[in-house]
Amino acid sequence: MAAVTTEGPLDVAAVQADFPILGRTVHGKRLVYLDSAASSQKPRAVLDAMDRYYETTNANVHRGVYEIAEQATAEMEGARAKVADFIGAPSPTEVVFTKNFTEAFNLLARSWGGANLGPGDAVVLSHMEHHSNIVPWQILAAEKGFELRWLPVDAEGQLELGDLDRLLDGAKLLAVTAMSNVLGTLTPVRHLADAAHAAGALLAVDACQYVPHVPTDVGELGADFLAFSGHKMCGPTGIGALWGRAELLEAMPPFLGGGEMIRDVRLDGFTPNELPWKFEAGTPPIAETIGLGAAVDYLEALGMDAVREHEVSLTAYALRTLHERFGDRLTVHGPAEPAARGGVLSMALADLHPHDVAQVLDQEAVCVRAGHHCAKPLMRVLGVGATARASLYVYNDERDVDALADALDSALAFFAL
Amino acid sequence: MLQDKGEPVPGLEDLYREIILDHYRNPRNRGELESPPAHRVEGFNPLCGDEIVVYLRLDDDGRVDDIKIGGQGCSISQSSASMMSAAVKGKTLDEVQDLTRAFKAMMSIHEQEIGGEGDEADGDDGEAEAAASGDVRLGDLEALRGVVKFPVRIKCATLSWNTLAQGIEEATA
Numbered sequence: 001m002a003a004v005t006t007e008g009p010l011d012v013a014a015v016q017a018d019f020p021i022l023g024r025t026v027h028g029k030r031l032v033y034l035d036s037a038a039s040s041q042k043p044r045a046v047l048d049a050m051d052r053y054y055e056t057t058n059a060n061v062h063r064g065v066y067e068i069a070e071q072a073t074a075e076m077e078g079a080r081a082k083v084a085d086f087i088g089a090p091s092p093t094e095v096v097f098t099k100n101f102t103e104a105f106n107l108l109a110r111s112w113g114g115a116n117l118g119p120g121d122a123v124v125l126s127h128m129e130h131h132s133n134i135v136p137w138q139i140l141a142a143e144k145g146f147e148l149r150w151l152p153v154d155a156e157g158q159l160e161l162g163d164l165d166r167l168l169d170g171a172k173l174l175a176v177t178a179m180s181n182v183l184g185t186l187t188p189v190r191h192l193a194d195a196a197h198a199a200g201a202l203l204a205v206d207a208c209q210y211v212p213h214v215p216t217d218v219g220e221l222g223a224d225f226l227a228f229s230g231h232k233m234c235g236p237t238g239i240g241a242l243w244g245r246a247e248l249l250e251a252m253p254p255f256l257g258g259g260e261m262i263r264d265v266r267l268d269g270f271t272p273n274e275l276p277w278k279f280e281a282g283t284p285p286i287a288e289t290i291g292l293g294a295a296v297d298y299l300e301a302l303g304m305d306a307v308r309e310h311e312v313s314l315t316a317y318a319l320r321t322l323h324e325r326f327g328d329r330l331t332v333h334g335p336a337e338p339a340a341r342g343g344v345l346s347m348a349l350a351d352l353h354p355h356d357v358a359q360v361l362d363q364e365a366v367c368v369r370a371g372h373h374c375a376k377p378l379m380r381v382l383g384v385g386a387t388a389r390a391s392l393y394v395y396n397d398e399r400d401v402d403a404l405a406d407a408l409d410s411a412l413a414f415f416a417l
Numbered sequence: 418m419l420q421d422k423g424e425p426v427p428g429l430e431d432l433y434r435e436i437i438l439d440h441y442r443n444p445r446n447r448g449e450l451e452s453p454p455a456h457r458v459e460g461f462n463p464l465c466g467d468e469i470v471v472y473l474r475l476d477d478d479g480r481v482d483d484i485k486i487g488g489q490g491c492s493i494s495q496s497s498a499s500m501m502s503a504a505v506k507g508k509t510l511d512e513v514q515d516l517t518r519a520f521k522a523m524m525s526i527h528e529q530e531i532g533g534e535g536d537e538a539d540g541d542d543g544e545a546e547a548a549a550s551g552d553v554r555l556g557d558l559e560a561l562r563g564v565v566k567f568p569v570r571i572k573c574a575t576l577s578w579n580t581l582a583q584g585i586e587e588a589t590a
């Protein structure tokens with residue numbers, strides 16, 4: 001058994017104490033939460049920020065002239081500034097709040113895609129995209145008649161870039177993930193940005209698994225659009241963001257219509273509001289936005305460099321431990337080098353089906369995800385129907401990895417393999 | 418603070434009865450049939466990626482002359498498919514329908530119980546169900562009763578049955 005270390009980049013014991021849910025038991029056992037790639041747990045500070053809003057400043061935003069409405073508006077816009085700063089956006093007006101990543105990319109497809117894509121155009125995606133960076137484009141392509149092209153994935157789980165320039169020739173957009181939610185692969189975003197721009201295309205980045213885990217600077221990445229969900233980065237569900245370069249967002253038509261997104265409405269038409277409110281129709285999820293702001297504060301206090309360093313070293317420990325204990329009976333899909341990946345471990349254990357593995361793990365209070373992880377095209381590339389995925393975050397430690405390995409042992413024993 | 422539900426944990430043995438594991442390790446009627454004359458139908462569990470292919474050949478009297486199972490999935494979906502194939506082979510379509518109804522009743526009655534109160538999981542309500550569904554003997558399939566204590570797995574157990582029902586519908590249309 002590894003001792004809990006306090007000497008790493010993070011004081012993990014202190015971090016764990018910040019997350020109330022980690023104090024509970026399941027089936028009488030300590031909760032071992034290894035499904036943060038699906039949704040992270042929330043620290044006390046985020047829960048408190050949301051409660052405090054409801055208890056002290058609850059009012060609709062951008063409307064009232066009274067004190068608490070002003071405060072609610074200030075808190076919400078303060079959260080926008082925090083998010084902008086967190087991802088290196090030049091201005092908070094470039095940060096559009098959405099329900100989650102999925103809504104952000106549907107906004108992008110509908111608004112930017114609707115205005116810019118037609119017959120003869122092409123959008124390039126990769127084989128390792130989440131369904132939410134595939135289906136919106138498929139829906140639009142069926143309507144507008146543009147072409148979808150695919151960047152393949154090699155045996156190591158890396159994007160195959162040999163044909164990149166040819167695929168980009170005549171394309172208007174390259175939309176790729178910065179980190180695979182199945183393989184953990186970190187993609188060469190800057191390289192992709194430069195290649196896209198050289199071909200006259202834009203780059204849209206799925207940063208769902210990136211922003212929560214890696215220091216992010218949209219300028220350094222060279223992205224034109226970038227989106228993520230709050231619930232995977234210690235924030236609440238129901239809030240996410242689309243960042244886009246101001247001149248691109250300015251030129252885009254509104255997405256949803258209604259209150260908040262207009263400057264004027266007449267019987268013969270409307271004038272849209274300015275950025276970012278042009279894209280935020282209706283009363284927003286105010287408490288959730290404030291919660292996301294608190295999540296950003298929390299991660300900033302830990303330091304994103306420390307977060308990344310912690311995850312690289314824990315991932316290295318996990319890969320080593322799983323290999324030592326299971327040898328050839330366990331495969332972890334994706335890059336072997338911890339520095340080239342995130343802490344997402346998609347496992348195949350002997351001939352066991354991931355569902356059965358996850359079921360035995362649940363008995364040990366070890367939470368992993370079994371399934372296709374909303375990436376069916378990638379599952380076909382891997383030649384599997386599903387994987388059992390363990391994913392690591394700030395509150396995980398070597399004890400959790402050991403608990404995972406022990407539970408995997410139980411699975412082998414139970415099925416007598 | 419919310420802790421455990423305080424209920425006894427349904428043990429893995431409730432889910433993975435020995436007979437289930439036997440069908441999983443040694444699946445019956447695995448393979449393909451030439452189609453046509455056999456009818457081929459695919460089923461998917463979109464949640465977990467399980468896929469099943471049922472090959473169904475009916476004779477002139479409307480009996481299941483032969484059945485083969487292909488595809489991939491977890492022990493529950495695979496063993497359920499294996500047991501199903503053994504149970505319906507040689508049966509008339511009416512008998513298959515009764516069996517299907519009885520099996521799905523075993524799954525769904527519990528589904529409702531789970532949604533509501535008191536999951537009386539002591540296993541002696543089998544007779545009542547058999548009566549309700551016209552004295553159909555589920556035989557080995559009874560072993561899948563424990564699945565209902567694990568609600569997310571019910572879809573695994575019913576996948577092959579839904580696929581078979583769709584196959585029969587298409588084959589007799």
Ligand SMILES: Cc1ncc(COP(=O)(O)O)c(C=O)c1O
Nearest residue numbers: 100101102130132181208209229
């Ligand atoms: C890489 C990636 N993209 C997109 C999504 C979709 O995120 P959401 O469901 O929050 O919209 C997820 C998470 O499920 C993801 O991991």
